[in-house]
Amino acid sequence: MLNSGxxxxxSLSIEVAERICAERGARFTxxxxxxxxxxxxxxxxxxxxxxxPALAQRLGRRLAPPTAYRALGFLLEQGxxxxxxxxxxFTLATHLEDRNAGVFFLCDHCGATVEVDADGITxxxxxxxxxxxxEVGRRIVELQGICxxxxxxxxxxxxxxxxxxxxxx
Numbered sequence: 762m763l764n765s766g767x768x769x770x771x772s773l774s775i776e777v778a779e780r781i782c783a784e785r786g787a788r789f790t791x792x793x794x795x796x797x798x799x800x801x802x803x804x805x806x807x808x809x810x811x812x813x814p815a816l817a818q819r820l821g822r823r824l825a826p827p828t829a830y831r832a833l834g835f836l837l838e839q840g841x842x843x844x845x846x847x848x849x850x851f852t853l854a855t856h857l858e859d860r861n862a863g864v865f866f867l868c869d870h871c872g873a874t875v876e877v878d879a880d881g882i883t884x885x886x887x888x889x890x891x892x893x894x895x896e897v898g899r900r901i902v903e904l905q906g907i908c909x910x911x912x913x914x915x916x917x918x919x920x921x922x923x924x925x926x927x928x929x930x
Contacts, residue, residue, distance in 0.1 A: 773797075773801070773841060773853050773854065773855075774801075775794060775797060775798060775801070778794075778797055778839070778841055779794075781839065781841075782839065785839070787835075787839060792820075792828070792832055793832050793835050793836065795816065795819055795820060796812075796816055796829070796832035796833065796835075796836060797836060797841060797842075798819070799812065799815050799816050799819055800812070800836070800842060800851065800853060801853065802815075803815075805852060805872060805873055805874050806845050806848055806850035806851060806852040806872070806874045807850055807851055807852070808848075808849060808850045808851075809826070809829060809830065809833065809849075809851070812829060812833070812851065813826060813829045816829055816832070833851060836851075837851075840854055840856075841853070841854055842854055843863075843865075843876065845865060845867065845874060845903065846901050846903060847867065847903050847905065848867065848872075848874075852874050852876070854876070855876045856876070856878075863876035863877060863878060863879055863902075864876070864877055864878075864879045864882060864902045864903075864904065865902065865903045865904065866904050866906070866908070867903055867904065867905045867906075868906070868907060868908035868911055869905055869906065869907060870907055870908070870911035870915075871908065871910070871911050873908050873910075875908075879902065882902065883900075886900065
């Protein structure tokens, strides 16, 4: 899991989602509520293929994929979740008030995903787009690499193997 100060605060809860939906006049149906509850239980991004059986199990009935996709679509539309494009997965949003506020860091080893503030980057990109006369429809910024925990674990394992090799030599 990503660590080293990058772990986002979980500001989204069912109560917050209910309040936001009420303010917007959006219907937070029992299915949508349950879908968000299921996503809140996942520790990181989840694919629709993993989400569907978890939602069906929670509801205690079979679900057709379009039903799950509609629930995910609603949660996306409200800004409660984000789509991780490169992973074809969904994760909780940490910037409920601004859907384009974050940058995603994705660990290629453990799959951890962290959204952090994109302070400065958003303004830079908006300025460049304006200078080009470009109208941005969606902004997707996903950085892939290795998180601190995986780098530390990999370094420790490599260090142990060097010690073992040193004894045999």
